[in-house]
Amino acid sequence: MSIKSKPTLQDVARMAGVSSMTVSRALTKPDIVSEQTRQKIDHAVRELGYVPNLAASQLVTRRSGIVGALITTITNPILATTIETLQQGLARAGFHMLIGETRFSQEEEGKLLRAFLGRQLDGLILAYGYHSPETLELLQAAEIPVIELWDLPEGEVPRQPVGQVVGFSNWAAGASAGRHLVACGYRKPAFFGYDDERENLRFQGFRRAVLDGLGVEPQRYKTSAIPSIEDGVDMIERLARGELDCDAAFFTNDMQAIGALFACQRLGIAVPQTLGICGFGDLPIARVAAPSLTSVRIPAEKVANSTVELLCQRIKGEEPWAANIDVGSELVARESTALRR
Known part of the structure; x- marks a missing residue:
């Protein structure tokens, strides 16, 4: 019995009627490929069952294509809306999102952060602004773009945010x-x-x-x-x-x-x-x-969309268009x- 070979990027290109380079761009930077072309390539990927070699892609681009998001609780409906909007925005920019639930535990946040950083994240989203000293050390050593959600620095002694903040007072x-x-x-x-x-x-x-x-x-x-x-x-x-x-x-x-x-x-x-x-x-x-x-x-969708925009700018090495963003309430x-x- 013959063993069916795995479909290749070239197979996808032939079925979609485009070049291999166009397929590669559609899979790694979908925003620079026309919607019509993306649809052809997506159809070919599904038909052939093609799975991109992310490890090889990472060696070339020095990016994993993964953004981590540590959320306090996924049972909060307003956070569910935020997560959905984040995921959609990041997908349009060519990123996958890993989600971890800390349940307001700094210990759990530290464990999840260690696991996430092992994935060579391109960026990180934190839906809480208060962290343990261990977490702060890990984030400083990681040297990746970080955006915090919800809690603007305020009070008599404002906290020092890890990265930029998109939130409210x-x-x-x-x-x-x-x-x-x-x-x-x-x-x-x-x-x-x-x-x-x-x-x-x-x-x-x-x-x-x-x-x-x-x-x-x-x-x-x-x-x-x-x-x-x-x-x-x-x-x-x-x-x-x-x-x-x-x-x-x-x-x-x-x-x-x-x-x-x-x-x-x-x-x-x-x-x-x-x-x-x-x-x-x-x-x-x-x-x-x-x-x-x-x-x-609280404008949850505005929080999420602003976060995606800022994070993508940071990942690309561009100067962000704003520091902390107050979306108001x-x-x-x-x-x-x-x-x-």
């Missing part, structure tokens, strides 16, 4: 929620979030807005590191038992806020009359919930925090 996002709840007439707004660096900044902004508006210290209640619907349900059940004291709640994730809405409906707590609820992320479910959910919107007022009369 956590302080400003928290302040916008606090100002809105005060303006709606609530007198005991409370903050519901995890106790880490980014959430602390959101709380500081929230606290400042409440202090300026009401002259009182807002309560802060701790939620889980990995946001979930159950978090919001648990907090409302505690409120119903008299364990918490507030008439408005700012949850730092929409999933928690949606859980709170469900729990209020089940327990007969009127929203927004008895309790105002504000979320963070402005997920699609916020718009269709009943009542619809007030939320702080926007409070979207809906029924869950309607003005109290």
